[in-house]
Amino acid sequence: MQIISIHTTLVSAALLCALQAIHSKRLLISALWLAALSALLSILFYILGAEQVAVIELSVGAGLVTVLFVFAINVAGDQELKGRDIIPIPFAAGLVLIGILLLIRFIVPLEPPLRTSRSVSFVETLWGLRGLDMLVQIVLIFSGVLGLLRILAEAKAPLEGAVTEEVAALRERDLQALAQQSTAATERISQATPEPF
Amino acid sequence: MELSSLNILFIGAAALLGIGMYGMLVSHNLIKIVVAIQILVKSALLAMISAGLARDEIQLSQSLALTVIVADTIVAVIGIALAVQVRRRIGTLDVRELSKLKG
Numbered sequence: 001m002q003i004i005s006i007h008t009t010l011v012s013a014a015l016l017c018a019l020q021a022i023h024s025k026r027l028l029i030s031a032l033w034l035a036a037l038s039a040l041l042s043i044l045f046y047i048l049g050a051e052q053v054a055v056i057e058l059s060v061g062a063g064l065v066t067v068l069f070v071f072a073i074n075v076a077g078d079q080e081l082k083g084r085d086i087i088p089i090p091f092a093a094g095l096v097l098i099g100i101l102l103l104i105r106f107i108v109p110l111e112p113p114l115r116t117s118r119s120v121s122f123v124e125t126l127w128g129l130r131g132l133d134m135l136v137q138i139v140l141i142f143s144g145v146l147g148l149l150r151i152l153a154e155a156k157a158p159l160e161g162a163v164t165e166e167v168a169a170l171r172e173r174d175l176q177a178l179a180q181q182s183t184a185a186t187e188r189i190s191q192a193t194p195e196p197f
Numbered sequence: 198m199e200l201s202s203l204n205i206l207f208i209g210a211a212a213l214l215g216i217g218m219y220g221m222l223v224s225h226n227l228i229k230i231v232v233a234i235q236i237l238v239k240s241a242l243l244a245m246i247s248a249g250l251a252r253d254e255i256q257l258s259q260s261l262a263l264t265v266i267v268a269d270t271i272v273a274v275i276g277i278a279l280a281v282q283v284r285r286r287i288g289t290l291d292v293r294e295l296s297k298l299k300g
Contacts, residue, residue, distance in 0.1 A: 007202050011209035018213055018236050022220035027228050034232050041239055048206075049255050050246050053262045057242070060266055065235065065273050072228060072277040076284040081225040081291050092222040100215035107211070108204050110251065126260045133260075137267045144271040147278045 006047060014040045027078045031069035038062035052122060068148075206247040213240030227283060227290045231276040238269040 014037055021033035038061030045054035120129075127134070213236060220233030242262050249258020284290050 007205050011205060015209065015212050015216065018216040018239075021232055021236065022216060022224070022229075027226065030229060030232050034235055037236070037239060041243060044243070045246055048246055048250055050249070050259045050262065053242075053246065053259045053266070056263060056266055060270055061235075061239070065270060068274060068277055069228070069232075072281055076228065076281050076290060079290060083225075083291075083293065085223060086225075086293060087222050089223055092219055096215045096219045096222070099218070100211050103211045103214070104208055107207050110203055110207065120256055122256045122259055125256045126263070129257070130260050130264075133264050137264060140267055140271045144274045147271070147275045150278055150282075 007044070010040055010044045010047070014044070025080065027073045028070065031066055031073065034069070035062045035066040038065070203247060203251055206243065206250075210240045210244035210247060213237075213243060225291050225293060227280040227292060228277065230292070231273060231280065234276065235269065235273060238265065238272070241265060242269075 017033050017037040017040060021030045021037060024030045024033060038057060042054040042058040042062065045051075045057060217233050217235075217237035217240060220236060221230055224230050224233060242265055245258050245262050245265065246255070249255040249261075252258075280290060283295065287295065289295075
């Protein structure tokens, strides 16, 4: 009974965090609520017996993804968007509510758990049964790193262009000033020189 | 593991799925849509771990969930990169402005 109450509390808190992440106006607050949701879910996974996934979810979901979100919000800016909705909010809420109620109607109550006699360790499952997926994950990680590099490269490019243009403008101004000075000096010399006989 | 506890977990996963879908439907901001996708994937993770618990194959569901976490992170990185690019090139994160583009 106590386990059920812990599960209920954690699931309710996770739902509250998710609602706040969707409803908050500022993007930064939204990203922080998402990190709280990840942390709560990792506690739930730990209690359920999935320790490895709990640790990875906590470090990746609540750590890395939040840092990425904060970085992107800093780069892109936190602008408030107003105006007409594409889909009316009551219609969207009703549609989603009907879908979720139908889904719950089909999956609850669950059949009694099917107990299997196999007990395979996590390491054996990960490297033995699903070795090919690990290769796919490595490819995915590389593509993610390339995506991140793309962000950083584009963040720098306009700055370099702006600096080059600024230097070119300064050089142009100096050249014009030099040309004006030389013209003035030529005029002074021509005025000071006496007329030849 | 009692049946009612599993029911709570599955109902929670379904409710998280609903919140994520609602967020994707009503959000105007590209970064907020990526947040909604993250919530959707977290609901899938919760459902997967609960299913592993119900079948008594928690190790298999853990290794599957690991793949989902990696793919989810990559989706977040690429989505954020796209949002930053759109903001830099078009000047807005509003999806309604993006849908007006021609060509």
